[in-house]
Amino acid sequence: MNEKEQSLKRLMEAARRAPAPGDESAPFGFSTRVAARAFEAAQPSPPSFARVSLRVAGIACLFAVVAVGVNYKAITSAFDDESAAAGGDDPVSDVVNLDS
Amino acid sequence: MPDDQSFDLAGCLDRVRKRDQIAARELVEHLHPLVIRIARSHLPRRVAEEDLAQDIFLKMFTRIDQYKGEVPFTHWVSRIAVTTCIDHLRAQKRRPELRWADLSERETDVLDSAITNENDVAPDDALAARELVQKLLERLKPEDRMVVQYLDLDQKSIAEISALTGWNQTLVKVRAFRARRKLQRLYRELTESERT
Numbered sequence: 001m002n003e004k005e006q007s008l009k010r011l012m013e014a015a016r017r018a019p020a021p022g023d024e025s026a027p028f029g030f031s032t033r034v035a036a037r038a039f040e041a042a043q044p045s046p047p048s049f050a051r052v053s054l055r056v057a058g059i060a061c062l063f064a065v066v067a068v069g070v071n072y073k074a075i076t077s078a079f080d081d082e083s084a085a086a087g088g089d090d091p092v093s094d095v096v097n098l099d100s
Numbered sequence: 101m102p103d104d105q106s107f108d109l110a111g112c113l114d115r116v117r118k119r120d121q122i123a124a125r126e127l128v129e130h131l132h133p134l135v136i137r138i139a140r141s142h143l144p145r146r147v148a149e150e151d152l153a154q155d156i157f158l159k160m161f162t163r164i165d166q167y168k169g170e171v172p173f174t175h176w177v178s179r180i181a182v183t184t185c186i187d188h189l190r191a192q193k194r195r196p197e198l199r200w201a202d203l204s205e206r207e208t209d210v211l212d213s214a215i216t217n218e219n220d221v222a223p224d225d226a227l228a229a230r231e232l233v234q235k236l237l238e239r240l241k242p243e244d245r246m247v248v249q250y251l252d253l254d255q256k257s258i259a260e261i262s263a264l265t266g267w268n269q270t271l272v273k274v275r276a277f278r279a280r281r282k283l284q285r286l287y288r289e290l291t292e293s294e295r296t
Contacts, residue, residue, distance in 0.1 A: 005284060007287075008287045011214040012233060012253065014226055015232070016226075017226040019226070021140055031125040031126075035121045038124060038158055038162070039124070
């Protein structure tokens, strides 16, 4: 072992003799604060209002799909009627096409 | 190490898992000496030891459902503490090399005593010696700093360090070898730097 290594070893030995820092018990209020923060941070599920809102939105979507399914024929026939009406004489072309 | 015999750890853990705040407080008080010792040994600059301890406990509570009892609970908590300290140490920028000019008067005296070996370092100067060693350790990577701290200052065995950190024993030995070599290089640079 060279001189520098010996010298570092002596320094380490001296550092080991330093007294350990004092009190290791938790300071007043520390455990209460940590326990409260731990449970506050680890909220397992969303709050009840959010839960109810999600359920209501799901049910509303279901109703919308059922309503479209039940009224499918009525909806498609309404579109057919509109296209039939659109297929009739065009009053504008009648006015513009003066020769016919 | 907390006294596990007089404390019903298993019962306390069950109650904590059921979100019992009183049990959580008891667990914090029981483990505080262990956690604060690790936090103090590996405390980054400008971080309060209480804040670091709080961070360690919050991580412990977040992961408590993952604890399956494969290792003693205190070892499991130690590993969380060690990784949290390493994360904090990584977040701080490492300081460049240390020079005589960075030392206080007492640290200079301590270093002189160590170099010349004419006088033993006086017991009163042990704190200055500790601070000087900490200044040197701050120049190392967090893992290297940790292994030197445990081996050379706290005088823990390789097996104990392995249990505390979760690193296998070969890794601890390799890290210790490299870390000591880097520390010697830093020490040589310090002692050969110009006195101002």
